[in-house]
Amino acid sequence: MSELTAFLCAGTAAAHRRLGEWARPLGMDVRMVEVPCGGKVEVVQILRALLVSEGVLVAGCPADACRHLTGNVRARARVAYVQGLLPQLRLEPQRVAWAELGPDGAIKLERALGDLAESLSGLGPNRGRVSAR
Amino acid sequence: MGVLTGCSDRACLGVDLPAGVEPLVPCRPEGLARVRSLLEQGQAVVVLSCGRELAEREGFPAGLACVDVREIAWLAPDEASLRRRLDAALTAAQRRAAALGWHPAVPRRFPAERKVLVLGAGVAGREASRALAALGCPVLLVEGGPGPVTGLGASVEVAVSTTLAGLTGHAGAFTARLAGAVSGEVSCGAVIVATGCRWELRSDCYGGLCPGAGIATVAGPFAAADVPAKVTFWLDAAPGEGRWCFEPALRTAVSMAGAGSSVYILHREARVAGDGLEALYAEARRRGVTFVKYDRVAPAAGRLVAVEAGSGRELAAPEGLIVLGLSAAPAADAPAIAGALDLDTGPDGYLQADSVHAEPVLTRRRGIYVAGSCRGPMTEAEAIRDARAAAMGAGALIAGGEIGRTWPVAVVDPDKCALCLTCQRACPHRAIVVDSVARAASAVPQACYGCGVCAGECPAKAIQVEGYADAAMLAEIGEVGR
Numbered sequence: 188m189s190e191l192t193a194f195l196c197a198g199t200a201a202a203h204r205r206l207g208e209w210a211r212p213l214g215m216d217v218r219m220v221e222v223p224c225g226g227k228v229e230v231v232q233i234l235r236a237l238l239v240s241e242g243v244l245v246a247g248c249p250a251d252a253c254r255h256l257t258g259n260v261r262a263r264a265r266v267a268y269v270q271g272l273l274p275q276l277r278l279e280p281q282r283v284a285w286a287e288l289g290p291d292g293a294i295k296l297e298r299a300l301g302d303l304a305e306s307l308s309g310l311g312p313n314r315g316r317v318s319a320r
Numbered sequence: 321m322g323v324l325t326g327c328s329d330r331a332c333l334g335v336d337l338p339a340g341v342e343p344l345v346p347c348r349p350e351g352l353a354r355v356r357s358l359l360e361q362g363q364a365v366v367v368l369s370c371g372r373e374l375a376e377r378e379g380f381p382a383g384l385a386c387v388d389v390r391e392i393a394w395l396a397p398d399e400a401s402l403r404r405r406l407d408a409a410l411t412a413a414q415r416r417a418a419a420l421g422w423h424p425a426v427p428r429r430f431p432a433e434r435k436v437l438v439l440g441a442g443v444a445g446r447e448a449s450r451a452l453a454a455l456g457c458p459v460l461l462v463e464g465g466p467g468p469v470t471g472l473g474a475s476v477e478v479a480v481s482t483t484l485a486g487l488t489g490h491a492g493a494f495t496a497r498l499a500g501a502v503s504g505e506v507s508c509g510a511v512i513v514a515t516g517c518r519w520e521l522r523s524d525c526y527g528g529l530c531p532g533a534g535i536a537t538v539a540g541p542f543a544a545a546d547v548p549a550k551v552t553f554w555l556d557a558a559p560g561e562g563r564w565c566f567e568p569a570l571r572t573a574v575s576m577a578g579a580g581s582s583v584y585i586l587h588r589e590a591r592v593a594g595d596g597l598e599a600l601y602a603e604a605r606r607r608g609v610t611f612v613k614y615d616r617v618a619p620a621a622g623r624l625v626a627v628e629a630g631s632g633r634e635l636a637a638p639e640g641l642i643v644l645g646l647s648a649a650p651a652a653d654a655p656a657i658a659g660a661l662d663l664d665t666g667p668d669g670y671l672q673a674d675s676v677h678a679e680p681v682l683t684r685r686r687g688i689y690v691a692g693s694c695r696g697p698m699t700e701a702e703a704i705r706d707a708r709a710a711a712m713g714a715g716a717l718i719a720g721g722e723i724g725r726t727w728p729v730a731v732v733d734p735d736k737c738a739l740c741l742t743c744q745r746a747c748p749h750r751a752i753v754v755d756s757v758a759r760a761a762s763a764v765p766q767a768c769y770g771c772g773v774c775a776g777e778c779p780a781k782a783i784q785v786e787g788y789a790d791a792a793m794l795a796e797i798g799e800v801g802r
Binding site: 192218222223228229235238239240255256257258261265317318 | 408412684728746748749769770771772773775776777785788793794796797798799800
């Protein structure tokens with residue numbers, strides 16, 4: 188069972204979680220970390236999550252729909268930055284993913300987590316991981 | 321590990337608390353006192369209850385984590401899933417509460433000026449002023465035109481031929497600079513922008529027709545006495561027309577048809593996507609109004625005719641009194657107003673509420689609201705609804721004479737602040753101010769939305785957000801090196 192960390196922005200993702208899509212079993216161990224806005228997710232936090240899990244998903248609002256105007260843009264840029272950084276650390280960039288959640292975010296979040304888990308299954312264990320959860 | 325406490329009201333919570341949980345009722349004074357005393361002793365406290373309001377009321381103290389057990393209980397499909405999810409939530413909360421990060425107390429209540437500045441004395445501005453007066457807020461209604469503006473009651477002060485030159489401060493304590501007939505500075509707690517939009521007749525799209533004998537526009541007055549025998553509403557030939565033209569045309573058509581006129585409405589699209597418009601359309605049909613859907617307008621034998629696109633067939637020619645649609649465009653001073661208020665204009669030039677996630681009348685700055693056609697053309701009914709919503713928003717924020725904070729805010733550590741102003745540039749809500757004496761930036765709690773965009777950008781790691789301190793977040797992500 189793949190262990191994932193998901194950063195969920197309070198604007199969309201956490202709201203969807205409250206709507207109850209997690210009533211369905213996901214079939215994976217996901218640690219949800221709620222943040223007030225995607226712009227709050229920092230590079231160091233994404234890297235830290237990679238030390239303790241197999242992959243990281245950052246989920247925020249679609250383009251032009253961030254309540255804080257540019258939080259989603261910043262989050263997306265940081266995910267891209269980490270993806271560029273990982274090969275230098277001999278890690279696979281696919282371990283970090285960004286997901287845009289709209290009004291149908293419940294399905295999208297589930298799909299994004301599923302996609303991430305699937306791409307991770309082809310990679311083998313995370314060599315950068317230092318501890319179990 | 322924190323002290324585990326939980327609401328002992330099982331009927332309310334809907335679930336039995338796990339073993340080892342100290343029972344208390346956090347919404348009763350004794351329960352609250354117990355939580356406070358534990359926090360004062362420097363203990364981390366996890367409260368299992370029915371929401372996060374406790375953290376909000378207590379000002380997001382470090383060391384307090386709330387788990388919404390009732391929500392988990394309601395949403396869990398079965399007992400095993402409930403226990404699993406409860407365990408996960410509890411572990412996360414304990415980690416978060418145990419990470420006692422740097423976290424100075426920020427006040428919860430701030431005095432607020434009760435006066436509201438309303439810009440624009442159109443439909444929306446007058447309605448907002450009336451609604452605010454009913455809420456007990458004094459209003460200064462500023463109108464750029466010469467007026468007069470009357471009939472709004474004693475608590476609405478009116479300044480005509482006056483414009484807003486600038487605005488400083490934040491929600492509850494704005495200072496507006498006025499220019500024109502009334503000039504000088506005015507203190508206000510909130511601002512409602514209702515400056516409307518510009519309506520213009522695009523004669524070029526209507527074959528050069530201009531208002532005059534036999535030609536009017538949808539905004540023009542129609543006296544009951546001079547209801548013509550034949551009237552043609554000619555709409556949709558110009559860009560910028562929409563239901564805001566269709567609605568007054570329909571309304572007038574219904575009354576004219578009722579008075580015995582034969583009425584034609586030439587349109588490209590029946591714009592009925594609005595409250596009551598479908599019913600109005602049906603009423604017009606019932607009264608014998610003839611709707612003609614055309615594709616383009618072409619000159620024919622010295623007059624204009626509406627033509628079907630494919631066949632080129634002539635459908636109808638405007639007859640009798642011709643009433644033309646008006647194009648809506650952003651007011652000429654929209655950029656100036658946006659500049660004075662530090663708001664954005666949207667891609668089409670209107671002052672828009674910036675985000676589809678915010679409520680429509682909210683702007684990116686707390687305490688500044690946009691109502692009516694200044695944020696996009698709309699019908700009168702829609703503008704009135706907007707104005708009431710904005711007035712309610714402003715009233716809820718400041719009518720009590722103070723702002724009671726229920727949101728987490730960013731806190732800047734002045735010792736770490738290097739005054740690089742990155743936070744000020746990044747802040748989407750214009751909440752960051754720079755104290756030149758302390759030589760540090762700070763977030764104004766009344767204006768801050770607690771989004772943490774500044775905290776994410778700060779190169780010196782000098783900014784923490786209440787409830788989302790770095791230490792608490794790292795603890796929640798997971799312990800390293802065990």
